[in-house]
Amino acid sequence: MGTIVAFVLFVFRIYKVPVLNQLSIVYISFIRGTPIIVQLFLIFYGVPAFLQGIHIDVSRAPAIIFVCITYGLGIGAYLEEIIRGAVNSVENGQTEAAYSVGMTKSRALIRIVMPQALIVAFPNLANLMISYLKETSLAFMIGVIDMMGMANVLGNQYYHYLETYVDLAIIYYVICVFLNKFFRYVEKILKKHEKELVRG
């Protein structure tokens, strides 16, 4: 979902679609300028209120949907920045070359520029993934039983808060270390490919 949001925003900004471009700038600055927990609450209380206005009752919808919406929107904003940076790092000549062999704007973007940009952006994407993995620990605040919520439940049962939180910290740590290793590995593969391209 974040990818879709990011791509739409990205298209608005890179081609400077009037009005929508300004709107995306405001949107990104808002997402980057407010804590994710505040966004989470805004969505959690705001979306049902808004939908009630058009007579759709979502009071029975599971809280996890709101979590997904929030993180989707949040990731979208950050992702857009990353992709835009990466695309800008791809040489202009590549696009021109694509045009010169008769590709259209969108085809040049999808087939030539994007694959190169994604390789450049990959380390940042991995970072974003990991940081959002950690942010999911906030979802328990609106009543989703994720790892953090589970730990709270257990802590309430046995009054051993410290022990449960320490356990939880270890779990998160292991996941992060594992993901980190995995991303390093993927990055290596991507980079290898890149080197071959240069040599060829």
Place this chain on the structure above:
Amino acid sequence: MKIDFDFIITVFFKALKAVPLTLEVSIIPMFIGLFIGIIVALLRIYKVKVLSSIADFYVSFIRGTPIILQLFVVYYAVPMIWDLFAKKFGWSIHSKSIPIAVFVLIAFSINAGAYMSEIVRAGIAAVNIGQIEACYSVGMTLPQAMRRVVLPQALCISTPMLCSMFIDLIKGSSLAFTISLAEITGTARAACATNYKFLEAYIAVAIIYWGICIIIEGFSALIEHRFSYINKGGVA
């Protein structure tokens, strides 16, 4: 959908009074974190035995766990440790009388230290090695070279990163309400506890955070401009 605009304004001004506290729990950890960060970065760069592997673990552990978890662990662990020592040495202050802000400060400082050490390390790595060699050639010791020549440059280079770190800290401070500290988010939640107008309260809070972040971004652009000016001046 009905939004109570008056209530947004009420909460806005109420929460505005909590801005100093939010800044306090962001700025103090910023400096403590910078201090920790420089030490940890130096330990890791010079590969001090034992200490550097502890530092490695510290950084990767802090970066691998959510900040809210660290907050909770500190909140539950520090009183326990404090009471243990208090009993042993007969201190008169009981852990219950420690203000909550102290726990927040500790947790955020530890957190900021880890992130900051990475920033400082990158900054030091970016300083040309010739600079240190030049220091040696005029007879400076390593600590002198670090303090007088390398660190100032490294900090200049990492200013943008430090500013974004500060913004992250401010946003992170919104989690302090989970251990009932009355900063911006906490105040807003308290304000709407009686009438359940959560949406309005959070709109007000979001606007405040946004405003703070925009101001800081402006400042950081200013500082960056200033530092880049110094850098250019040094060459000439």
